[in-house]
Amino acid sequence: MELLVNGQRHEVTPDAIESLADTLRERLHLTGTKVSCARGECGSCTVLADGRVVYSCLTITNACAGVAITTIEGLAAPGALHPMQRAFIDHDAVQCGFCTPGQVLAAVALLSEIPVPDESQIRRAMSGNLCRCGTYPRITQAIRAVSGQDTAP
Amino acid sequence: MTTERTRRFIATTIEVEGREETKVVEIPDRTLSPWTADQQLNVVGKPVRRVDAPEKVTGSAVYTSDRTARGLLHAVLVRSTIPHGRAVRIDLEPARAVRGFVDAIVFDDLPKDGKPIRAGGVRFLDPGISYAGHPLACVCADSMRAARAAAHAVRIEYEPAPFAATAARATEPGAPPVRPKGGNISRSSPMVCARGDADQGLAEADVVIRGQYRTPSALHSAMEPHGAVCEWHGDQLTVYEGTQGIFAVRDEVATALGIPRSRVRVVMDHMGGGFGAKNHAAAHTYAAAILARRTGRPVRCVLERAAEQSDTGHRAPSTIDVTLGAKRDGRLTAILVEAVVDQGISGWEASVTKIFHELYACPNVRTTETFAYTNTHAMAAFRGPGHTEGAFALERSMDELARDLGMDPLELRLRNYADHDQEKSRPWSGGDLRRCLEEGARRFGWNWGSNWGQTPISNGSNWGQTRISTEETSHTPQPGNSALTPIPARIRRGFGLAAQVWPAGGGPPAYATVRIHADGSIDVLTGTQDLGTGARTIFAQVAAEALGARVEDVRVVLGDTERTPFAPNSWGSMTTPSVAPAVRMAAEEAHERLLEAASEITGIAPECLTIRDGMIIPSAGAPAVPIAEITRKLGEVTITGNGSRGPNERGVGLMTFGAQFAEVEVDTWTGVVRVIRLTAVHDVGRVINPLLARSQLEGGIIQGLGFALFEERVIDERLGLPLNAGLHDYKVPTMADIPEIDASCLDTVDTVANPVGARGLAEPPIIPTAPAIANAVADALGVAVYEIPLTPWRILAAFEGSQTIN
16 A cells, blocks of 8 residues: 655555554654554554544554655654754653654644644643653643743743 | 772762662772852753753654664563463463464573573563463564464463462461462561650650551553563674663673673663663563574564553552651650551562651651562562652641641641751751741742631631632531531632652762763763653763863763763662762863863963863963864874762761642542642752753652552452553543642752762652642541542542541
């Protein structure tokens, strides 16, 4: 099948029920997509499918024909940073970094849907992405900064 | 650090995770004068951005499970589905039939020369089973999917044995033996620790309160599961492992395989959290190393989430009976504690009673602690092990005492302020709990005495009365004060506080090397680990400061037993206080050499040169030159400095202190607790990077919030099986649970602890969070709470109980 990832077409032959996370990591070597639970509980494997958040561990690759997949590697041009990535750095919304790609993509998807989210909208949209280090307050700050809301550094 | 100059190798005592270790230390040739409080520092103390954040936000940071290699095999451990007994037959044939299967090992395939390999407190692949999840075999295959299928295909015949899944069961008369050898309690149990005369102190008390407190088994639940990738090149083994201790893993693997340490290289570049669970080589490490040797191919063994949540350690559950005696003015006269800790099948003894000896001034303390073994997986250090559990029991008891005395809980703590280490009769190196309490109270707006609980009541207590609030909330009365019962309200609001003490002074040995290349770029090499703590950033700042370099010119290389000199495990909040002085010393030596070179090249005396912001600046007005201008002229002669961590100062206690304040709302209809805000003030000595320090404080607080409200591993007592081995049923905090957090550190410098002035910061913030929240809940409901997590059913049970009494 043909899989469209980060604007590039890839010819892949996934197993019948292979997950998108496995295809991205094992076949396309896009290891920025992390697998932490492999059963839709944590959000580490979050990618964008046609701009919307999906858990790639629960997404069957064979069902992704014609869908534009964006992974963390494709969020900005090589060597460049998306404003959300920049804000995560500036607000220290990163500790171990394992959940970070998923968090960044979930935050980007949130702002594409709600350009200026309030606190409850941020909580709701981001609560599917676990962070065990506890960067949540910093992530909130990063999202507020990118959406042009007042943030104390 | 002025003692024993005549000897190079001396013994020194350091405190790791609350336990004392004696180590030999090599006295460094160079001594560092402490960076004092009024010293002008240019990089240290600044909010430098995390140096590895760009890699992490772009997905280019490589974690263990991202490692790949030509011919990589995937390995899966096959685990026991019964808690106790024996695997009498392990049939691998169905696994061999799976397409892609390559190899499998059971106990009999392990090398028989030398001692059996131990992992997670049991013999590796021992067919004698001592907990559910005990590894029995390991299969490997060409793909992850094939490996999983092969693991599922392995057929095991069990001979079950009676088991004990809880400490209460294991310590009953007639309980089944839990382990193959020895009893169901540890050899050191019961461990008694006493000072003064606790019984006499109790007799002298005006007020005595008693309570039994329970803390749950909490799981580390790091986002990256445990994993290893092992690869042999001839007789040289490379282990990529997400570990908190590369040298510990190296030594353990070398010993297990019977090969020299020089033949094992352990690499840890990035890891997805540790929190205490990743301090050692474990079953997955040995399985990957052995299968890689057998197959001649690289092997990756990364745990699935269910295994991560059921066989990688946990915070040991505890039951803590507390008796406090006090004078009417609040001064403690006696502390008596009896505690039982459920270690699981094995584990080191993280004392839950130690904090009772440390936190408050009391002449008479006696604690008795029993460590029980059960047929559950072994405990492992978990952020502030022991103290976090003990703090819940101690700080809840203190609030109960305050309630009995009718005293402001803050005032009670200030009256019992411990200004020195009472156990060893020695001063603290620095640190001030009183200031943490006072500053925290100020930032939080703690105002118990005036506008809270104003209504005086008959017994003199003003606890738990209606507080001034503009919202539709109110307070329950004390049992027995029904005359003053306010209007019942669904949502109750409450306030609580708790304090913390934790040894975090670090210690030797730790080494670092600094190299300045011809182009002026700088390497710092030290064999520590960055778990997400920010160690890379911290050491770049320390090196830049000592060298006069720009932080962006410094690259910190960590986590490679072949490339980097020894540093200890990243545990016990000891990475910064252990390694930063070594980095500083290495950078100062390089600084000195660089000045010598600059002097010889420019003809200006070294004492007339300073280095700052990457420039070498003559004092006499000659133009400044970049470091690279000097080093380029040296060509391949590399400016190098070496540093090591000297011994700790004798006769002082190296402690961190802190206080946290919580405001909660409790829904008395649903039992749901919502934390509204938390204020934390900690004293950890010098803060090297306030941006990262705040992140780490918040992280500890959020884990503490999970411990208070949600987190509890549940074992079915009849089946001995874990019931919530996943991130859906084992609840860690999410974005939706996070209150407003105001976390800060006092502006202090600990010049006694080490020449950098910093103590550790990782563990202190988790310790007081749960008791602060629990105290706020008790305040809101007007009833004591004795058990965490404060799940809705516990809240409803506590609240309904109090209503029945009324």
